[in-house]
Amino acid sequence: MKKLLALFACLFILGGPVFSVDVGGTFTADGRVALEDGDFLFDQVYGKLTFEGQVSDHLLASTALSLRLFNNPIGGASHSNVLGVDELSLLYSVEPLEIGLDRAYFTYSDLFAPGLDLTVGKQRIPWGVSDTLNPTDLLNPLDFSDPFAFGKKSASLAALLTYTVPSDIFSIQLVYEPYSHPARLNALMLDAVRANMDSVLAVTGFNLLPDNSGGWTETADTPEFNIKNSLYAAKLSFSVPRLDISANFVSRLNDIPYVKSISFTVDDPMSPTSLEGKAYTFAYYREYECGLDAAWDLGFMVLRAEGALFFPEGDIETTTYLNAMPTATATAVSADPYVKYTVGFDSDLGAGFYLNVQYNHGFFNERGNDGPERLQDYLVVRLELSVLDDTLKFGLTGLGNVNNVYDAFGASDFFTYIVDNGGYMGGFDIEYKPSVSVSLKAGVMLFDGNNCSIARMKDNDLVFASFEYHF
Amino acid sequence: MKRSRFLLTAFLFLGATAGLNAETGNEILAKVENALTGPEDYEATAVMTLADTGGGRKETRELKIWIAGNNKRVIKFLSPAGIKGIGLLSVGENSMHLYLPAQNKIRMISGSVKNENFQGTDFSYNEMSSYEYRDDYSAVVQSEDADAWTLLLTKKPGSEREYEKLVMTVDKKDFVPRRIELFRNGAPAKILTISEVRTEGKYLVPTAIRMEDVAKKHYTEMTLQDLAFDQGLEGKDVFSKRFLKKRVQ
Known part of the structure; x- marks a missing residue:
């Protein structure tokens, strides 16, 4: 894999004199802490390097390499913080790093x-x-x-x-x-x-x-x-x-x-x-x-x-x-x-307010009308307020989940059914963009529920902070 | 009898003058639009500077624009990195699409944003390289001196424009507005200044435009470069979602 990535990078660098290559990228540091016990649910540094070149009027080539550094040791066998003693001497266990090929394609326009x-x-x-x-x-x-x-x-x-x-x-x-x-x-x-x-x-x-x-x-x-x-x-x-x-x-x-x-x-x-x-x-x-x-x-x-x-x-x-x-x-x-x-x-509601409302029947990983993976219902509401020329943004997110609405209407007591088979996520975030290429974001997400998809997250109330930079 | 004839003449003269003033205002406005929307189409590179009027933080953006007629527009950001590749396609009165390169996705956006600020600049979507006023405003000459007319533009009933009136100073030499004050709730909310006009072939083009948001004490200055006219952009299918996704150098 690493050889393949190096080959792509070389191709683009060597291609430089023949056609111009745009090099860009993104750097993100992301941390999330569980409110219940202080566990880091996520702590990673993510980087993406992009290479793009217009080879000719009709041909575009694009490649992106991704690098993801996890900020905690992960055992190769256990996939947890329990490492084999030998693993303590290995960089990929102590500082796990993923290297990926995010994309690599060419587009030929007006073909034939x-x-x-x-x-x-x-x-x-x-x-x-x-x-x-x-x-x-x-x-x-x-x-x-x-x-x-x-x-x-x-x-x-x-x-x-x-x-x-x-x-x-x-x-x-x-x-x-x-x-x-x-x-x-x-x-x-x-x-x-x-x-x-x-x-x-x-x-x-x-x-x-x-x-x-x-x-x-x-x-x-x-x-x-x-x-x-x-x-x-x-x-x-x-x-x-x-x-x-x-x-x-x-x-x-x-x-x-x-x-x-x-x-x-x-x-x-x-x-x-x-x-x-x-x-x-x-x-x-x-x-x-x-x-x-x-x-x-x-x-x-x-x-x-x-x-x-x-x-x-x-x-x-x-x-x-x-x-x-x-x-x-x-x-x-x-x-x-x-x-x-x-x-x-x-x-766009004017005065910097933006509202997005979605009703969904079926989450990404759900399927079928019956069984444990059956489709559930979700209402997602997102309200944003941008101020100071979009440098500061406040966001409120609400997600309601019922497993599922069809059964709720068929139940003898609709509201009891919703409480027993429903959940919610409430979130608040603030994003500060001192320039369009830099973003600092922090927020909180709270989960609760019973017998529904979102209920699986209820022990994961968290605060998060992220930093993103484009170059 | 003589007195009444004089009065009649005076009335006719005044009426004619008043009528001439009203007509002249709209006529001047028509000439302003003709002067500024002469080319069938054009493309240009624009450098935008966003800054506080007090001299605070300053940011520069580079973008490319393609315009045809009164209502076909493509705008693509070339820099900085955070917005590079983002594109806007506007065709007709309200049809708008935004291209988001990070998601490789074209998204329909509401035509109602046309009065909102464009990507954090002081220009609204409507005001980006657009000099159309006649459909939304009627004009009268407010004052005049040797070099310029000052027009008062009043919003027509039913217009969706944000500003109730505009005060426009038009240069007599070339019919280019040098300064436009945009009024909201009786006070100037924004001030547009055209500080440089270039003759490119047979066309007059404002090449240095500044929009100041009075309340925010913030301005955006746009300088146009590398202008090219009448290239048959519509025939090249530039005003399409397919073109919106294409990379530009």
Whole structure:
């Protein structure tokens, strides 16, 4: 990987005399502290170096390298602060550093015909007109490595062919990705999976036996690097004054894993006296999506709506094995189609105020109408006030979550249901920008709830501060 | 009889003069617009300086603009790094899109922001390289001397412009407004000053423009360079979202 990065850097540097290369970058220092116990939930320094060159009138090349330094030792095996003694002598354990290729692509414009553009390489292809929660933005895998950067996605290796008729009235995009990439998960999500596995174990009663297993054996069957695991997609867009509308189709592997199998091994299946092994395996499944989105400027606000109809490729099942014999099958994601959607608006209210409201049915990692991962409902409200020529910005964020609204209306007591199956996040932040290239931000986020996605965060009330500099 | 004939003549003269003044104000305004919107299209590089009028902190931005007709505009920031690549496409009365390079995303923004300040400058979106007043204001000559007219522009009913009246000083030599005071709630809120006008081919172009926000005691000075006219920008599909995403040198 490092050789590849060095090669890219050399190519751009050597390319300098032939065509001009713009070098830029971003530096961010980010820290978050849990209010409950003072734990640093996140403490990292992030840097991005970008190289961009207009090779010719038609050819643009762009590359970005990312560097991420975690400010605490992380054990290679434990993924926690518990290190092997030998690891104390290793820089990558004591000062863990990630190096990544954020993007690397070229765009050839007016290929064969005016208006026909081809972009090939590692790229981010953001679809959808909504803010933050975009149900139709499916061409890049989610990156949950920062659990609070909702909706962050990584670039993917892709070929994007775009044809635009003059004046933007109509355009078509065709996308092919040789490999449909899995999402990057985080420790919070994996802890939730492990807790769920422990509850499955409790149902079997094997948790009461002496445990000689040595802990869960965890594996993830990531998709084979084979053409059958490609992603392909198409999008048609239309624009008239004040209205942008598009329709899309995507076939891909859902980037969030499901539990394909749970295996228990006991000494004697007929009369168990000890648990000898426990394991689970993640896998991925193909899904098809048909989506629509629209942005409509009403003059005083812009309405944004986005809907995605998903068709999982058959019933996605979890099989439980006892001593390698299948004993039970449960549906992880039903074959029934389901719809994720977002409707909302944003408006400049004047005098520096900006309001953004979104209602979402289905978070990034939710899927299906039933089961533990089913779609929940979210109302997100963001109010900003910019003063002093945008140098100072105050922001208030409110997020309400119900699992889910359909059941709440069906419940005998609507409000009791909401309290028992709902949660919220409240946030306040201040951003100071002494110049447009420098930002200092600080704030607080508070979580509470029961039996819903946001409730998982309720022990993570936090204060945060960040510093960002562009060069 | 003689007296009444004199009075009638005087009335006719006064009426004609008053009518001439009202017409002259709008006529002058028409000539101002003609003088400043002569080219079919043009592109330019602009250097913007943002500063406190008291001499406080100062910031420089560089941007590129493409303009055609009265209502087609593309603006792209070239520097500093924090806003580099951000672009604005404005077509028609209210259709506006913003390109955010960090997200590689084009976002429709509300036409209602046209009266808001443009990216922290003292110019509103409406005021960026735009000299259109006739649709929104009616003008009368307030005063006149050997070198300039002073026009009073009053907002027409139904106009969405932010300022109820403008006081415009127009140079008699070239019909270029040298100073415009923009009034809000009876007091000057902003002052626009054109300190340099260049003749480029057959066109007159204001090349040094300063907008001062009186209440904030802050100003933005914009200097235009590298001007090019009548290049058929519409035919090159410059006023499109596709162009908005394109990188400029």
